[in-house]
Amino acid sequence: MPHTAIIEATDSGILYVDATHPDQPIVRVNPALLAITGYAEHEVLGRNCRFLQGPDTDPAAVARIRAALRSGEPVRCELLNYRKDGSPFWNQVAISPVRDSDGRIIAFAGTLTDVTLRRKTQEAHDQFVQMLEGIAETVPGFIYQLTRYADGRLAFTYLGRSASSLLGCDPDAPLRPHELLALTLPPDRPRVIQGL
Numbered sequence: 001m002p003h004t005a006i007i008e009a010t011d012s013g014i015l016y017v018d019a020t021h022p023d024q025p026i027v028r029v030n031p032a033l034l035a036i037t038g039y040a041e042h043e044v045l046g047r048n049c050r051f052l053q054g055p056d057t058d059p060a061a062v063a064r065i066r067a068a069l070r071s072g073e074p075v076r077c078e079l080l081n082y083r084k085d086g087s088p089f090w091n092q093v094a095i096s097p098v099r100d101s102d103g104r105i106i107a108f109a110g111t112l113t114d115v116t117l118r119r120k121t122q123e124a125h126d127q128f129v130q131m132l133e134g135i136a137e138t139v140p141g142f143i144y145q146l147t148r149y150a151d152g153r154l155a156f157t158y159l160g161r162s163a164s165s166l167l168g169c170d171p172d173a174p175l176r177p178h179e180l181l182a183l184t185l186p187p188d189r190p191r192v193i194q195g196l
Helices: 003-009 031-037 057-069 117-136 161-167 177-183 186-195
Strands: 013-017 024-029 075-082 088-099 106-114 143-149 156-160
Touching: 024 161, 031 106, 031 177, 057 088, 088 117, 106 177, 156 161
Parallel strands: none
Antiparallel strands: 013 024, 013 106, 075 088, 088 106, 143 156
């Protein structure tokens, strides 16, 4: 399959930038890049990639990309870019220099992948975990997570704040059942064992 057909068929946006021109204009794009950004080809060609940046684009990420381009090193990062309609999207960018036979950088080839859904999913997951941890930390009861490992070992991999405070142990350090039993009062041991 010819390289052009692969570039045209991929779901990732691909662009090719002329590094010999001072403003490093885009000289080639694939349909996926146009679909991701909402721009037509004639609106993209001849422009520098910075036109995709907006008010919430992280200047540190942009500076990292610029530093890599100046030094001729490949770079990969995620940054917030903007579509033609102004809507933001999280863009995983990978840029590599293209050199001529003498080793001079003549172009930069870049891929753009919309990772907005992945970022939103991770954000929602993190918020859910934070909410659950908040609930578990404020419940006055004995909340724990008992994990059975593949080798058959058991460990309390989570103890709520009330439990760890009552037992005087580190809430972040896994406890084996016998270690937990050693922390309980002797009259409580049969009841705790029965609960396991």
